[in-house]
Amino acid sequence: MTAINPDTGGQPAKREPWEDYTHQHHWRNGADEFDAAKLGMWLFLATEVLLFSGFFCAYFVFRMQFPENWHEASRYYLSWEIGFANTCVLLLSSFTVVLAIRAAQLGKKSHILFWLLITQLCAGFFLVVKLGWEYWPKIVKDELPGANFAYGERAAHVLEHAAANGIDQAVAMNEVARDHIFLSLYWVTTATHGVHVLVGMIVFAWCMYRAWRGHYGPKNYIMLENCGLYWHIVDIIWIFVFPLYYLV
């Protein structure tokens, strides 16, 4: 390709690195390399699912033991509106990352950068909401995991409700006695998920740099595609976390 670029005063257009990409030397052809990279990523996604399965397994064990308590705790501590907003931005970002991959397949560098930037903004929005509107108010009120948990306003709320309805105070408090386990699991699950979102942002920052340097195009977009797959699993895990914690 020796197209004349009018913007550079008749000089030949600079070749982007992806145009010369074939495959790493230990591969027989580019197709094998592409398939292997994708297979490797799917295997990694399997490990991610299994990692989070530990959280979900613990969730079901304790929810089956204390179903009422979990219902109450979810209503009291978590706001479904915030969770819903975050679900929406994550779903949107899953869509934009696909558009970035599509742009790479079509060789439109500026589009790759644009859609990755939107993805980054969505991820950033998610984390800011998580930290500012969910974690911080809980930290202030000592609604922390396990032994660090304090009933605080929740106890006052429950006792007030008990007095108004003629329920024995001890019985009422007994019903909320497992709040800290609900919150423990909420904290560790969402924090681990949040770390995954953060890792996703770092990875996409690297992708943006590589895209800017012209590494992605129709001949070479597997890294972008694999990062997109990772982003989808982070999204899908949240799709399970949201109803299980916010909507019970």
Added chain:
Amino acid sequence: MSHHDVSYLAPKETGWKTIWSWIFTVDHKKIGVMYLAAVLLAFLLGGIFAIALRLELWEPVKTLADGTVTGQVLDLGAGATANNWYNRAFTLHGTVMVFLFIIPSIPASLGNIFLPIMLGAKDVAFPKLNLFSWYVYVFGGLFALYAILAGGVETGWTFYTPYSSTTEWGSVTAMVLGAFILGFSSIFTGMNFIATVHKLRTPGMGWFDMPLFVWALYATSIIQVLATPVLGITLLFIVFERMFQVGVFDPALGGDPVLFQHFFWFYSHPAVYIMILPGFGVISEMIAVHCQKKLFGYKAIAFSSIAIAAISFLVWGHHMFTSETPAANAIFSALTFLVAIPTAIKVFNWIATMYKASIAINTPMLYVMAFLFCFTIGGLTGPPLATLAVDIHLHDTYFVVAHFHYVMMGGTVLAFIGALHHWWPKIFGKMYNEFWGMMGCTLVFVGFNVTFFTQFFLGTQGMPRRYATYIEEFTSLHQISTIGSLILALGLFVHLGNFILSLVSGPKAPRNPWGGLTFEWEADAPPVEHNFPKEPVIVHGPYDYGTVTPPHTNPGEFPLNDERPSA
């Protein structure tokens, strides 16, 4: 000369460049050799702890009438009692041996070196990830080392809660994080091997043309990828418990300690097969080569590896027969018996291969036979433990200790040392001394059986595991076991000396000293940087002994079937 005809071990122009070429290598052979060095170092460390345990158990701890205490060997002070030191020694023995030695032992060292070569490939699918996994391993190992130096750990390698999540002793958090990091190394190796097997077989090589070591590594990799993340989350939970008191496993906070056991064994039982399957793989290779006979039941051996991998996920509950409901116990007991079937298929096939074969007597084959003897004992003591009524008596006794050492050490470690001899000439291009190899094998075999057979008796008589002392009646059995462990250690040092001597002054190895037919015997000894000068072509099966003349051998050195004198 280009990199197409230079040994991968050849030094570069300058010393610095040579060092550089190792620490930043993406060559699977160099990474395999670095893994080999690392796991052998871990084996030494774990072995030192083992000998410390056996020395403490030389005599029971007794308090005499005048108040003096006798029989304490590990009284090293530093604010801890002899019992604390004993607890640390058995915990670190277990942790180092399991996470740092035996899990990466065969796959990450020999597997790394030979999987691509056996497939006729230049490298594994993801060479950089391969190097990264080695650094992750070293990083995790440093965490473990820090934990050992900063007070050690007393929880046992199983880290049972709530003790592990609440104890103030030592540095549990560092050790648990170390094991968590090591898990990633294992996952990366597994992913790499699966993708390599799928995508880098030489053109024309179908699944049933692959050597059985590759099948075994494939099955192992599946378990590594699917089980290790569950250990990861379990260990992460312990760290959360210790740092934030989340209380999921702590009954004082309303948590469930048995949940921890389920999580832990959901990984750690399949992990047992991560440890043993590669051992099965190398035994299949060695037995065919050193018997010069087509392997009996190739497909049965290949599929039994996959069957073991599948069943391994269904039997974790048999570690918890004393803490589960009777219904769960019955199910897990029945499922556990299933494992015996594919395992027995393998053993029968190996023995059938040896039948009427021309068996070479050398160090690798001696190890194969030692393996068959010891592993069969280890395997057959499994069903009694899977039997509920018997297990209630034997649970947490030396019978269990002897059982899993017969499987892990008598199985995997014997296979590993045998395979190291088998492939040593190929990896380093030097021969080892056969006499001292066989001598070492004899010492290891005798020492191993003396150490651990006695422990079956101790276990049936009620000696519980993890105690620094015992009743006087057990003294002589414990002393026999300790003597055995010293013979075993001596045998291992004979091997070490033999290997070092081979590296320093061993004669140059021929390309195919045993008459093997798989691709690695076509390569140079040691192989060139890209394994083969040009891509090998598959013209015969991996075990067509007796009908195909092995490459690079002299005529008549390995006679074909019709050249052999008829019986």
